[in-house]
Amino acid sequence: MTHPDIIVIGGGIAGVSAAAELAAFARVVLLEGEPQLGYHATGRSAAVFIRNYGNATLRALNAVSAPLLDHPEGVSDHSLLSPRGELMIATEDELDALEVYCAGASGIERVTPSQAVDMVPILRPDRIAAAAIEHDAQNIDVDRMLQGYARLFKSRGGKVITGQPVTSITRQGDDWQMSFGDRTLTAPIVINAAGAWADQVAALAGVAPAVIQPFRRSAAIIPAPQDHDVDHWPVVVSASESWYAKPDAGKLMVSPADEDPVDPHDAWVDDMVLAEGLHRFEQAVTIQVTRVEHSWAGLRSFAPDRSPVVGFDAEAKGFFWLAGQGGYGVQTAPALSRLAAAVVTGTEPALDAATLSALSPDRFQHLKKDVTK
Structure with a gap:
């Protein structure tokens, strides 16, 4: 043609x-x-x-999009979605951010810090002032x-x-x-x-x-915490979106949720940005990041x-x-x-x-x- x-x-x-x-x-x-x-x-x-x-x-x-992803006629013979859930946690400084998110949301359930820790056992309860779970958040293939x-x-x-x-x-x-x-x-x-x-x-x-402005976002794969099966954990997101973590094939994907304006290019990780993000993650959990198995970056482009x-x-x-x-x-x-x-x-x-x-x-x-x- x-x-x-x-x-x-x-x-x-x-x-x-x-x-x-x-x-x-x-x-x-x-x-x-x-x-x-x-x-x-x-x-x-x-x-x-x-x-x-x-x-x-x-x-x-x-x-x-939701029903089209669940019943992708012509694209796949079964749903592109699978259960995951998203747990949003807030420190005292992030309470306002959590309230803003929940105010315009549907299908959100408030949970206590102890309930949040039951879902993701590596979370530090003393760092959680409030939390909410969206059970309907799902993986996309x-x-x-x-x-x-x-x-x-x-x-x-x-x-x-x-x-x-x-x-x-x-x-x-x-x-x-x-x-x-x-x-x-x-x-x-x-x-x-x-x-x-x-x-x-x-x-x-x-x-x-x-x-349209591109912004870089980084992520890293780290080993699953010892003696923990992470496969059924929800995605965990800080209410201010300063980091998030998601189970990924038996390991954890952790992102600093960075958003640095850049020119269009084949994005790569800024090691300092990734290190700072992993540190914020460590402050919220009871484990330390001792090894990064793989890291990458991509571009998110916004009007x-x-x-x-x-x-x-x-x-x-x-x-x-x-x-x-x-x-x-x-x-x-x-x-x-x-x-x-x-x-x-x-x-x-x-x-x-x-x-x-x-x-x-x-x-x-x-x-x-x-x-x-």
Whole structure:
């Protein structure tokens, strides 16, 4: 397909899921600059579905995604979710943060410090002023989800091209023309699902940026505490999100929950940031971290108001934003991919007007004008 109906730029879960949904109605080509799909943020996800994670807009998306993750028709023959739970704990200094989180949440149960320790025995009860559990937080099988959407896309006639970064995007009449390697494609619609590189893709196309800022987040795998079976522990998160820990294949994944602004790149761990985060974790538990088996970092990319940017650009015909998913990209992908397909095909989205407005690229017109002055 040298002249498809739609070109999707970005092979993370956002781009792959949107491409799969759109391929039911159109001829779609998916371009990914890396040699494989899901290389950056998707492949480095914490892989947890938390219904109450994010602002009101994201929670609305989570509510739409939940049944699609549980019954992923066409993507997998069984649920992409499995039980986990999320335990949020607060020191005296974090009580306000816990109250703010619980105030806008559903399905949250308050628990005592001793109950929290019963769930995760390595927690220090003297460091817990209050706690709450979201039993419905669940693991997401991210790899099965990504591969399932990729298979669905291909079964619908979609074409995947990897290892070919886009080098130019120009407007040619009613079409967008883009070059990669020694090849050229044209299409009337371009879906910008480039994650941390979304504003760079816009710049190639001469489109004003949506002011998407990537932030680095690090994580490490440490051995499970001796004489403890961690497999059934919930994810544990500090109320101020200064660290979190999640069981991972019989071990613990610990993150400093860092959020340092960076330029788009293949992220790596800052050793000092990781060490500081592991120290905060150690202060909350009765064990010491004596060995890190593996560490990595990924990029979470946010718009200024922390909500995704989804829809056609008001000033660039056929240029569609699917960006700014932050740390919510995997769990919101089912909802956002169906929204993208609905907007492109002109059908009724499964979201209310307030949520659609909160996602629209139009909300950043004043910022985009400031950036381009």
